[in-house]
Amino acid sequence: MERKYSSDERLPILMIVVGRQRVGKTSFLNTTAQFLRAHGAEFQIWDADKMNTTYNMSIFHQDARQPQSLDPEDIKEWLEEKFMELVAERYDAMLDIGGGDTPLARLVQDVPIVSTLENEGVRVVLVHVIGPELADLDYLERFAEDELLAPDATLIVMNSGLVLSGRSNEVAFADIVRQPAISAVVRKGARVVTMPRLNCMSQVTDRGLMFEDAMNGLAKPGGTALTLFNRVRVRQWWEGELPELFFEKIPSLWLPEMRLRQEASNVLAVGEPRRRGKGTRSSGEVSGALGQDTQSAP
Amino acid sequence: MSSDRKGKERILQMVARPKVRSSLFWWLLENHDELVEAEGEAGLGLRWGELCVEFAELGLSDVNGKAATDQTAQKTWWRVRKERARLAARRAAADAEQAAKRAANPRRNMPSQWRGTYGPALAEETSGRSHAVASTSTEVVPARQGGSTIEPWEEEGLTDEERHNLKTQLLGLRAEFRRTDKHNIPKPNKRL
Numbered sequence: 042m043e044r045k046y047s048s049d050e051r052l053p054i055l056m057i058v059v060g061r062q063r064v065g066k067t068s069f070l071n072t073t074a075q076f077l078r079a080h081g082a083e084f085q086i087w088d089a090d091k092m093n094t095t096y097n098m099s100i101f102h103q104d105a106r107q108p109q110s111l112d113p114e115d116i117k118e119w120l121e122e123k124f125m126e127l128v129a130e131r132y133d134a135m136l137d138i139g140g141g142d143t144p145l146a147r148l149v150q151d152v153p154i155v156s157t158l159e160n161e162g163v164r165v166v167l168v169h170v171i172g173p174e175l176a177d178l179d180y181l182e183r184f185a186e187d188e189l190l191a192p193d194a195t196l197i198v199m200n201s202g203l204v205l206s207g208r209s210n211e212v213a214f215a216d217i218v219r220q221p222a223i224s225a226v227v228r229k230g231a232r233v234v235t236m237p238r239l240n241c242m243s244q245v246t247d248r249g250l251m252f253e254d255a256m257n258g259l260a261k262p263g264g265t266a267l268t269l270f271n272r273v274r275v276r277q278w279w280e281g282e283l284p285e286l287f288f289e290k291i292p293s294l295w296l297p298e299m300r301l302r303q304e305a306s307n308v309l310a311v312g313e314p315r316r317r318g319k320g321t322r323s324s325g326e327v328s329g330a331l332g333q334d335t336q337s338a339p
Numbered sequence: 340m341s342s343d344r345k346g347k348e349r350i351l352q353m354v355a356r357p358k359v360r361s362s363l364f365w366w367l368l369e370n371h372d373e374l375v376e377a378e379g380e381a382g383l384g385l386r387w388g389e390l391c392v393e394f395a396e397l398g399l400s401d402v403n404g405k406a407a408t409d410q411t412a413q414k415t416w417w418r419v420r421k422e423r424a425r426l427a428a429r430r431a432a433a434d435a436e437q438a439a440k441r442a443a444n445p446r447r448n449m450p451s452q453w454r455g456t457y458g459p460a461l462a463e464e465t466s467g468r469s470h471a472v473a474s475t476s477t478e479v480v481p482a483r484q485g486g487s488t489i490e491p492w493e494e495e496g497l498t499d500e501e502r503h504n505l506k507t508q509l510l511g512l513r514a515e516f517r518r519t520d521k522h523n524i525p526k527p528n529k530r531l
Contacts, residue, residue: 201519209516209520210516210519210520211513211516211517211520214516218509218512224491224505227491227504227505227508227509228491228497228501228502228504228505229501229504230504231504231508232508233508233509233512235512235515235516235519237519286515286519290511
């Protein structure tokens with residue numbers, strides 16, 4: 042069936058994150074959502090991971106939409122309603138569906154949701170979050186089989202946070218990158234990115250802190266702030282590793298638009314060269330890395 | 340006598356290099372390592388269109404004796420990579436068999452089996468001996484994956500786009516690992 046839209050056109054995005062339990066799906070989504078919003082992106086968060094009560098998107102994003110019921114059939118119906126709403130109202134959304142036998146897995150067996158949504162001009166971005174265990178590829182194999190859930194915009198996120206301390210990423214993920222399941226999706230245009238490790242991630246999330254608050258030494262009422270060194274760790278990760286090693290590698294059309302970065306890079310492109318204070322990073326420098334990502338979606 | 344020797348050489352040559360393979364195949368096989376190294380320096384792949392002109396000037400042809408085209412040269416190169424992998428596996432299997440034989444030899448650690456010269460018990464010589472013992476007691480080793488392993492983007496049957504996707508993503512990942520792991524892994528202590 043011929044598509045109604047071009048692959049290099051900005052379209053409403055539905056980002057769906059899948060993977061085994063405990064591979065870091067919520068960490069990926071929480072990080073991505075905070076980073077994008079900090080840079081001017083607007084999107085809805087759909088939190089359908091009702092099993093994860095201690096670390097879910099609703100804790101960090103109070104505007105996250107949740108289904109009323111825990112029943113898988115009710116969640117499936119809620120998802121259908123949200124998908125139709127997205128098609129009608131043309132906004133971007135991120136879906137945290139959790140692991141295990143999810144309502145989404147049931148839905149894709151019912152209806153070809155990727156082609157249905159793509160024909161309505163929505164770009165489905167499927168994110169497979171994986172760790173260094175081969176079993177982490179189960180979802181990739183299962184969804185790619187018969188193209189159950191295999192959009193062109195497929196992102197494989199290798200979570201460095203799951204690599205044992207002292208091991209290199211190259212060795213830890215060596216078996217994973219050699220797997221035919223990876224080659225099969227990469228040759229069709231999937232992108233593989235590595236999510237940089239934040240050594241004190243749990244200290245930030247256990248406190249229920251946003252990353253920017255954590256690195257600025259803020260704390261929740263009655264809680265404690267991060268230690269000085271952990272604040273530096275968060276800042277290096279947030280301002281250096283995430284934009285340079287992670288978001289730069291993701292095609293810009295696969296993410297909700299980061300308007301502040303785009304505006305900052307436009308201003309810098311026409312303005313006078315600016316001097317940078319010692320030890321500080323200009324917003325334009327970071328935005329240049331992101332906003333000028335000209336790689337179009339395949 | 341000398342004509343016998345030449346005749347034997349010709350026969351061995353015919354067996355080792357049967358006419359079922361093209362002259363281009365044998366040339367690429369002989370010069371494989373240098374080509375890979377040169378390609379690695381430029382990082383732009385092998386530009387078969389330009390190379391075919393040079394092949395023709397050298398008199399290298401396809402299996403039908405015709406000048407090689409882009410496609411036949413590229414296919415021949417894949418066959419060469421496969422042949423290299425086959426030869427490497429064959430060598431590794433032979434090495435493993437030899438190592439197994441050595442390991443099974445009950446006399447393997449006897450001084451008569453040591454190779455090299457062992458003089459009076461000076462400190463340096465002693466360490467050399469222990470090394471000799473270690474090397475003769477080699478266990479069976481798995482077949483090594485040498486430089487001839489076929490990369491995913493070198494597999495046959497891929498379209499140009501698929502090949503490009505695989506190559507850029509996987510090489511990019513390796514470069515990223517080299518960059519990030521450099522900061523995470525402690526460097527070995529050179530003084531030890």
